[in-house]
Amino acid sequence: MNRTARHGSTLVVLALLFLLPVVVLVLVSLAPGWRFPDVWPAAFSLRGVDFFIRHHEKILMALASSFGFSLLTVAATLFMCLLPAAVFARHRFPGKTLLEGLLLTPALVPPMTFAMGLHFIFIKVSLADTIPGVVLILAMFSYPYMFRALVAGFQTMGEDYRICARNLGASPADILFRVEFPLLVPSIIAGGSVVFLVAFSEYFLVFLIGGGSVPSFTGTLFPLLSSSNRSLAAILTLIFLFLPVLLFVVMDISLMRAYRRKGMMSA
Amino acid sequence: MKRIALTLMILWAALILPVAPAGADDTALQHLPFEQIVEKARGTEVRWYMYGGWAHVNDWVDTHVAAEMKKRYDIRLVRVPMDAGVFVNKLLNEKAAGKQKGNIDLLWINGENFKNAKEAGLLFGPFADTLPNVKKYVDPASVTHDFGYPVEGYEAPYGRAQFVFEYDSAQVTPPADLAGLKAWIMANPGRFTYPQPPDFTGSAFIRQVFYAVTGGHDQYMAGWDADLFAKKAPLLWKWLNEVEPYLWQKGRTYPKDSATLDTLFSRGEVAFGMSYHPSHAQSKIIEGSYPATARTFVLKDGAIFNTHFTAIPFNAPNKAGGMVLANLLISADIQLSKYRPDQWGDFPALDISRLPEADQKRFQDVDLGPATLGSEILGPVAVPEIPSAYLEALEQGWKEHVLDK
Numbered sequence: 001m002n003r004t005a006r007h008g009s010t011l012v013v014l015a016l017l018f019l020l021p022v023v024v025l026v027l028v029s030l031a032p033g034w035r036f037p038d039v040w041p042a043a044f045s046l047r048g049v050d051f052f053i054r055h056h057e058k059i060l061m062a063l064a065s066s067f068g069f070s071l072l073t074v075a076a077t078l079f080m081c082l083l084p085a086a087v088f089a090r091h092r093f094p095g096k097t098l099l100e101g102l103l104l105t106p107a108l109v110p111p112m113t114f115a116m117g118l119h120f121i122f123i124k125v126s127l128a129d130t131i132p133g134v135v136l137i138l139a140m141f142s143y144p145y146m147f148r149a150l151v152a153g154f155q156t157m158g159e160d161y162r163i164c165a166r167n168l169g170a171s172p173a174d175i176l177f178r179v180e181f182p183l184l185v186p187s188i189i190a191g192g193s194v195v196f197l198v199a200f201s202e203y204f205l206v207f208l209i210g211g212g213s214v215p216s217f218t219g220t221l222f223p224l225l226s227s228s229n230r231s232l233a234a235i236l237t238l239i240f241l242f243l244p245v246l247l248f249v250v251m252d253i254s255l256m257r258a259y260r261r262k263g264m265m266s267a
Numbered sequence: 268m269k270r271i272a273l274t275l276m277i278l279w280a281a282l283i284l285p286v287a288p289a290g291a292d293d294t295a296l297q298h299l300p301f302e303q304i305v306e307k308a309r310g311t312e313v314r315w316y317m318y319g320g321w322a323h324v325n326d327w328v329d330t331h332v333a334a335e336m337k338k339r340y341d342i343r344l345v346r347v348p349m350d351a352g353v354f355v356n357k358l359l360n361e362k363a364a365g366k367q368k369g370n371i372d373l374l375w376i377n378g379e380n381f382k383n384a385k386e387a388g389l390l391f392g393p394f395a396d397t398l399p400n401v402k403k404y405v406d407p408a409s410v411t412h413d414f415g416y417p418v419e420g421y422e423a424p425y426g427r428a429q430f431v432f433e434y435d436s437a438q439v440t441p442p443a444d445l446a447g448l449k450a451w452i453m454a455n456p457g458r459f460t461y462p463q464p465p466d467f468t469g470s471a472f473i474r475q476v477f478y479a480v481t482g483g484h485d486q487y488m489a490g491w492d493a494d495l496f497a498k499k500a501p502l503l504w505k506w507l508n509e510v511e512p513y514l515w516q517k518g519r520t521y522p523k524d525s526a527t528l529d530t531l532f533s534r535g536e537v538a539f540g541m542s543y544h545p546s547h548a549q550s551k552i553i554e555g556s557y558p559a560t561a562r563t564f565v566l567k568d569g570a571i572f573n574t575h576f577t578a579i580p581f582n583a584p585n586k587a588g589g590m591v592l593a594n595l596l597i598s599a600d601i602q603l604s605k606y607r608p609d610q611w612g613d614f615p616a617l618d619i620s621r622l623p624e625a626d627q628k629r630f631q632d633v634d635l636g637p638a639t640l641g642s643e644i645l646g647p648v649a650v651p652e653i654p655s656a657y658l659e660a661l662e663q664g665w666k667e668h669v670l671d672k
Binding site: 031032033035043045047051054055058116119120123124128129207208211212213219220223224227229230231232 | 314329349354361370533554
């Protein structure tokens with residue numbers, strides 16, 4: 001009894017924190033003229049929805065592009081971090097703490113500080129205004145999230161599986177891809193989620209390096225957010241919110257299934 | 268070790284080696300008859316970089332202008348939303364890195380961004396005077412200068428705007444002049460504010476006050492005069508600081524841009540909005556953001572107007588396409604559709620009296636809507652923009668003498 005009551009109040013708080021703003025967004029998207037002191041909008045209009053429907057091709061295209069380069073960024077950071085993370089989790093060497101600190105700095109300094117200089121270099125090596133350029137710059141400042149998650153993953157996993165597999169005659173590649181990689185999936189998901197969100201919501205870097213040739217959802221959304229068209233901004237924000245949530249739900253369900261099938265988790 | 272050294276050397280070489288300079292193609296383009304330019308551009312893609320914060324303008328470009336470009340010239344128009352300051356920076360970087368083939372074909376630009384771009388050699392030109400529609404319909408005297416800076420054919424006129432105030436006629440009666448506005452602000456604390464310069468609209472507001480409290484615009488038209496500025500600017504700071512305690516939030520903070528002011532006005536938090544587009548209020552009524560009783564007014568002391576332009580970057584991959592688009596934008600059909608408040612409501616940059624009579628009639632028949640003032644009211648109070656050196660000094664001075672004082 002006591003427990004259900006406590007759950008109830010938790011749910012109320014969560015609903016207030018997460019659902020109420022969404023309700024407000026939905027209302028604003030349908031009532032751009034909603035103004036103080038009206039508690040409920042006085043008039044509804046479908047102009048924002050109408051604009052969205054007329055431009056859905058362009059907006060969805062931008063959304064697909066953002067989704068695509070964000071996933072590629074996750075893959076790039078994974079590639080960059082897998083082996084360094086293994087070394088950091090397993091070995092001690094002089095200057096390790098210092099090096100680890102240095103490796104984490106891109107997440108701490110504002111991207112502005114290095115982006116302008118990198119833009120110049122990217123133009124020189126013809127990476128500016130291309131998707132590989134955008135993926136690379138995003139990976140360069142979001143990899144610390146992946147790195148941290150992987151180091152933690154390797155540490156949790158310990159050395160036993162690897163030693164065991166080696167004793168059974170597995171090659172280093174086999175150990176990495178067939179033993180360690182599956183065990184690391186939870187860490188990859190954790191790090192990858194953060195990297196995905198960072199890449200997906202980045203505006204400035206995509207804008208600068210993509211130069212308008214790489215469409216992005218934030219590039220479509222931000223000018224409208226700073227304009228006074230509140231209903232359109234609300235609609236796009238809802239989409240912005242919906243896509244990552246959808247991705248996480250799909251990922252969560254498919255992971256659960258995979259684990260259950262392998263019997264790695266009790267049903 | 269050797270390999271690392273080699274990689275570094277290659278990188279270094281890539282960074283310092285100059286890229287081949289642009290060919291003679293560009294100069295040829297400036298002397299080609301326009302029909303041949305059109306032929307060159309047919310079937311290509313034109314990328315137009317422009318401010319993207321106005322949904323109705325985006326809409327108009329994506330549907331109307333894009334359809335006309337496709338129909339008349341079989342050119343695919345791609346609109347890319349990017350602020351003018353950002354693309355000027357992008358071009359500066361590309362220039363410095365020697366990139367001769369960019370990805371921008373046309374820019375929507377004016378004022379200090381144009382000046383900075385032209386001075387840094389970021390623009391292709393002169394091209395504007397070779398465009399047939401510019402030759403036929405534009406009064407050359409009206410486009411010689413952009414914020415006091417000579418245009419010299421490096422940008423083609425595209426639209427005209429004039430500063431107006433907005434109010435809700437169901438709530439307040441607007442003041443007639445600047446003195447009246449000051450009295451109103453002091454009598455109604457917390458109900459007036461202006462966007463923080465260097466926001467485009469807020470900056471225009473303080474320029475208007477500057478003209479009004481220092482005795483008119485004529486004295487500034489000759490160009491930058493440091494002594495004059497030092498003598499006159501304190502009068503502006505005094506006026507602004509006198510009203511500051513009576514502003515929204517007691518003047519401790521200002522709306523960061525004109526869109527924020529629009530929102531404050533649409534929610535009824537402040538009594539006056541302002542816009543550099545005379546038909547902005549009408550568009551907002553149609554959009555449903557402003558009450559149907561919203562109207563606009565100008566102060567007797569003057570209302571600044573300016574012309575906005577399109578320009579072509581030095582490294583545009585499709586300069587011919589950019590010229591075709593710039594020419595189409597200043598055609599009677601496009602200017603007319605742009606003029607209609609349900610499309611955009613931007614004022615035409617061409618001289619209507621130079622049009623054939625049937626077209627003149629079409630312009631006169633446009634219903635601007637009840638919230639937009641006619642040219643009989645806007646015309647007499649129109650005052651030109653200040654040279655951009657003053658503009659920059661005013662924006663800096665505002666921060667020092669009003670915001671941070």
